[in-house]
Amino acid sequence: MRQALLIAALSAMVSAFGSLSAQAPAESRSVWDGVYTEEQAKRGEPIYQKECASCHGDMLTGGESAPPLTGGAFQANWNGLTLGDLFDRIRKTMPQRAPGRLTRQQNADVLAFLLSVNKFPAGKAELYRQSEMLKEIRFETKKPATKN
Amino acid sequence: MFPSEVKSASLLTVCLLIVFLLLPSVTCAQFHPKDTEWPSYAADLAGTRYRPLDQINASNFNELEIAWRIKTDNFGDRPEYKLEGTPLMVNGVLYTTAGSRRAVIALDPETGELLWIHGEREGKRGGAAPRQLSGRGLAYWSDGKEERILYVTPGFRLICLDAKTGMRIPSFGRDGAVDLKLNDDQDIFPDLETGEIGIQSAPVVAKDTVIIGAAFREGMTPRSMRNNKGYVRGFDVRTGKRLWIFHTIPKKGEFGYDTWEKGSAEYTGNTGVWTQITVDEQLGLVYLPVESPTSDFYGGHRPGNNLFGETLVCVDLKTGQRKWHFQLVHHPLWDMDISSAPILADITVDGRLIKAVAQPSKQGFLYVFDRVTGKPIWPIPERPVEVGDVPGEWYSPTQPIPTKPPAYSRNGVSIDDLIDFTPLLRERAKEIAEKYHLGPVYTPPTVSKLERPLGTLTLGTASGGTNWPGGSYDPETHVAYLYACNSCIEPIGLVLSPKEISDLDYIAGTAGKEVEILRGPGENAGADSQPPPKKRPRSQWVPLNIDGLPLVKPPYGTITAINLDKGEFVWQVAHGETPDVVRNSDLLQGLTIPRTGQETYNVGTLVTKSLVIAGEAQVTTTADHPRGAMLRAYDKATGKEVGAVYMPGPQSGSPMTYVVHGKQYIVVAVSGGPYSGEYIAYTLPSEGE
Numbered sequence: 001m002r003q004a005l006l007i008a009a010l011s012a013m014v015s016a017f018g019s020l021s022a023q024a025p026a027e028s029r030s031v032w033d034g035v036y037t038e039e040q041a042k043r044g045e046p047i048y049q050k051e052c053a054s055c056h057g058d059m060l061t062g063g064e065s066a067p068p069l070t071g072g073a074f075q076a077n078w079n080g081l082t083l084g085d086l087f088d089r090i091r092k093t094m095p096q097r098a099p100g101r102l103t104r105q106q107n108a109d110v111l112a113f114l115l116s117v118n119k120f121p122a123g124k125a126e127l128y129r130q131s132e133m134l135k136e137i138r139f140e141t142k143k144p145a146t147k148n
Numbered sequence: 149m150f151p152s153e154v155k156s157a158s159l160l161t162v163c164l165l166i167v168f169l170l171l172p173s174v175t176c177a178q179f180h181p182k183d184t185e186w187p188s189y190a191a192d193l194a195g196t197r198y199r200p201l202d203q204i205n206a207s208n209f210n211e212l213e214i215a216w217r218i219k220t221d222n223f224g225d226r227p228e229y230k231l232e233g234t235p236l237m238v239n240g241v242l243y244t245t246a247g248s249r250r251a252v253i254a255l256d257p258e259t260g261e262l263l264w265i266h267g268e269r270e271g272k273r274g275g276a277a278p279r280q281l282s283g284r285g286l287a288y289w290s291d292g293k294e295e296r297i298l299y300v301t302p303g304f305r306l307i308c309l310d311a312k313t314g315m316r317i318p319s320f321g322r323d324g325a326v327d328l329k330l331n332d333d334q335d336i337f338p339d340l341e342t343g344e345i346g347i348q349s350a351p352v353v354a355k356d357t358v359i360i361g362a363a364f365r366e367g368m369t370p371r372s373m374r375n376n377k378g379y380v381r382g383f384d385v386r387t388g389k390r391l392w393i394f395h396t397i398p399k400k401g402e403f404g405y406d407t408w409e410k411g412s413a414e415y416t417g418n419t420g421v422w423t424q425i426t427v428d429e430q431l432g433l434v435y436l437p438v439e440s441p442t443s444d445f446y447g448g449h450r451p452g453n454n455l456f457g458e459t460l461v462c463v464d465l466k467t468g469q470r471k472w473h474f475q476l477v478h479h480p481l482w483d484m485d486i487s488s489a490p491i492l493a494d495i496t497v498d499g500r501l502i503k504a505v506a507q508p509s510k511q512g513f514l515y516v517f518d519r520v521t522g523k524p525i526w527p528i529p530e531r532p533v534e535v536g537d538v539p540g541e542w543y544s545p546t547q548p549i550p551t552k553p554p555a556y557s558r559n560g561v562s563i564d565d566l567i568d569f570t571p572l573l574r575e576r577a578k579e580i581a582e583k584y585h586l587g588p589v590y591t592p593p594t595v596s597k598l599e600r601p602l603g604t605l606t607l608g609t610a611s612g613g614t615n616w617p618g619g620s621y622d623p624e625t626h627v628a629y630l631y632a633c634n635s636c637i638e639p640i641g642l643v644l645s646p647k648e649i650s651d652l653d654y655i656a657g658t659a660g661k662e663v664e665i666l667r668g669p670g671e672n673a674g675a676d677s678q679p680p681p682k683k684r685p686r687s688q689w690v691p692l693n694i695d696g697l698p699l700v701k702p703p704y705g706t707i708t709a710i711n712l713d714k715g716e717f718v719w720q721v722a723h724g725e726t727p728d729v730v731r732n733s734d735l736l737q738g739l740t741i742p743r744t745g746q747e748t749y750n751v752g753t754l755v756t757k758s759l760v761i762a763g764e765a766q767v768t769t770t771a772d773h774p775r776g777a778m779l780r781a782y783d784k785a786t787g788k789e790v791g792a793v794y795m796p797g798p799q800s801g802s803p804m805t806y807v808v809h810g811k812q813y814i815v816v817a818v819s820g821g822p823y824s825g826e827y828i829a830y831t832l833p834s835e836g837e
Contacts, residue, residue: 073727079728080769093229141769
């Protein structure tokens with residue numbers, strides 16, 4: 001019986017290591033790595049203007065009712081967090097009067113537009129639509145020295 | 149005698165039960181707030197935000213740790229990111245408002261354990277309210293036997309609760325509620341459900357009278373020159389019966405009606421008291437800080453000085469009758485609402501004892517008066533100011549400008565105020581500023597033109613100087629402590645109003661931009677809000693920065709200590725870490741820049757026996773701390789920073805303090821950006837830990 005338990009425990013450990021190695025993180029990514037496409041940002045702009053601009057401003061610079069979505073204070077708020085956190089803030093609480101009304105795709109497109117206005121570079125692949133995957137992309141205010 | 153003895157005995161038994169079983173520090177004595185408690189929004193009815201506590205001091209502030217915390221996400225049907233409350237702590241229980249429902253919660257002040265919760269589901273009426281979310285707090289009242297909690301819902305109903313249970317008190321108003329949209333000497337239009345009027349500040353209770361003001365939507369782009377009026381009322385705390393009303397816009401035949409020419413008092417609205425009210429219970433006087441009349445930046449439809457707009461009014465606590473008034477700004481055109489609680493200060497000027505009232509302001513002046521007579525302590529002469537040329541506008545040729553103390557924050561814009569870290573940055577700032585009309589305090593708005601000016605560039609207006617958190621005051625040393633935004637720049641331009649937007653001739657806007665109705669903080673954000681209309685007008689906001697750097701030079705935000713015996717500064721410091729965007733700017737590499745403070749308008753201060761305590765309202769990431777904000781402590785005598793403790797998000801409500809079972813706590817509301825509302829209580833580590 002004891003031997004059976006030992007074998008079971010060993011196989012559990014092996015399987016745990018196996019799954020760990022299968023989930024080994026790909027190269028860590030940040031908003032400086034081209035995590036959205038220009039096309040996606042273009043799709044996001046009219047959604048932003050329709051759903052968000054009356055409070056956050058058509059240039060994302062905020063107003064009396066809502067904070068800016070660009071500039072120093074905004075970037076400082078999110079620095080060190082992930083795009084998953086920002087995506088969830090939008091997905092769960094915006095638009096303020098009808099939270100959760102936009103689809104995941106619309107939210108991702110708005111987020112892409114927001115990244116483009118904040119001058120983070122576009123790339124070849126569109127943003128994920130799942131917050132768990134977006135949590136793998138860091139929001140970093142400062143451009144890493146190695147990035148061009 | 150016997151029945152009354154039995155009654156007393158029963159009461160004693162009940163109290164003892166409560167003492168031993170539930171709330172250890174409840175007593176049956178007549179209610180006299182203690183120095184260790186925080187019984188009203190600003191600590192006391194004098195608006196001081198002062199407690200003479202010193203367990204937490206310069207030697208140990210850095211050791212503070214979190215005693216308890218409570219997220220407010222579930223006190224409403226959506227989380228809130230704008231938690232502005234200051235809790236009360238009386239008789240061993242902490243009370244506060246919380247969440248998008250503006251729930252009232254009672255907590256154990258040592259552990260944060262939830263004792264009870266009360267919420268009002270107001271449906272469409274709550275969803276249409278002009279001032280939603282959790283508000284700034286509530287009021288406590290006791291006659292030594294009963295304890296009551298009073299607050300105003302987003303839908304503008306005054307609710308009276310049993311402080312022990314959180315249940316409504318049926319004998320107050322109608323089943324514990326007074327509909328504040330009724331019995332207001334006006335018919336709230338268009339109807340009770342959607343009629344624009346509400347309030348977000350905490351009620352004040354003084355000598356059994358509850359005093360309630362009124363607030364409205366933001367007034368930069370109103371849909372009409374007509375609006376509901378923001379009268380102030382007193383109610384009996386026992387019954388909810390209206391005792392008095394003060395007409396902040398005089399009715400025909402009342403004093404000041406003639407300051408509204410062409411009958412404009414009849415239709416002009418707003419002019420409420422949306423911030424905290426101060427009371428001198430001994431003198432029986434109430435001090436009302438009144439806001440702007442309808443249309444913040446265009447007054448062409450309300451010619452005249454417009455009493456009691458932007459006026460400090462003293463009324464009788466029992467009758468609401470006006471005793472004296474002083475209009476800070478004639479014919480208001482700059483959104484210089486009197487935005488914070490007047491501060492009562494017993495001072496000694498040139499050897500003379502004076503019961504004074506000091507009024508902080510957005511325009512950075514501290515107006516100081518004898519609070520019995522209304523006479524300025526130091527002269528406040530009428531000075532000529534620029535008269536503008538906006539068609540149809542009416543201008544006051546003079547404004548009252550205090551000679552003492554000096555302005556404690558900027559209230560005008562000149563080239564000399566612009567960023568000057570490098571000559572190149574100054575030149576870039578000049579290019580932006582030259583598109584606008586510049587000038588000192590009370591430089592009037594202009595019509596916005598593409599060829600220039602786009603408007604008047606102002607400081608010390610809508611978000612400048614001291615806003616709703618107000619100041620603090622040390623009654624022992626006679627020093628006032630005032631946070632001020634020194635860089636909250638506001639371009640004020642006017643455009644012809646499209647008739648489908650507003651019936652005013654001019655509203656705030658910028659030439660070349662589509663006109664929009666600007667929304668106020670919390671409007672349409674609370675529980676039960678309705679979905680937005682499909683058509684969305686665009687914003688007129690123009691960024692006024694240089695690659696993220698503020699257009700004006702530091703300090704961006706300050707705390708100033710002012711000796712009220714002398715009317716002089718004791719010290720002034722930049723409050724808040726230098727923003728990331730400045731510290732990390734490529735444009736400033738190689739420069740050594742002293743701490744700049746932050747461009748925020750909503751920082752509240754707390755004064756204790758030895759410290760001035762205030763958090764940061766902006767987040768930074770530095771070598772010393774991860775992304776977050778710091779709750780800072782200054783030596784109140786010198787302004788020297790003596791400690792700082794980490795908060796996970798910005799301070800969004802003013803800090804308060806109390807002592808329970810010999811331990812001092814500091815509680816502060818934290819929220820903003822990614823961080824949803826949370827009250828955090830700090831205390832010192834227990835001995836031996």
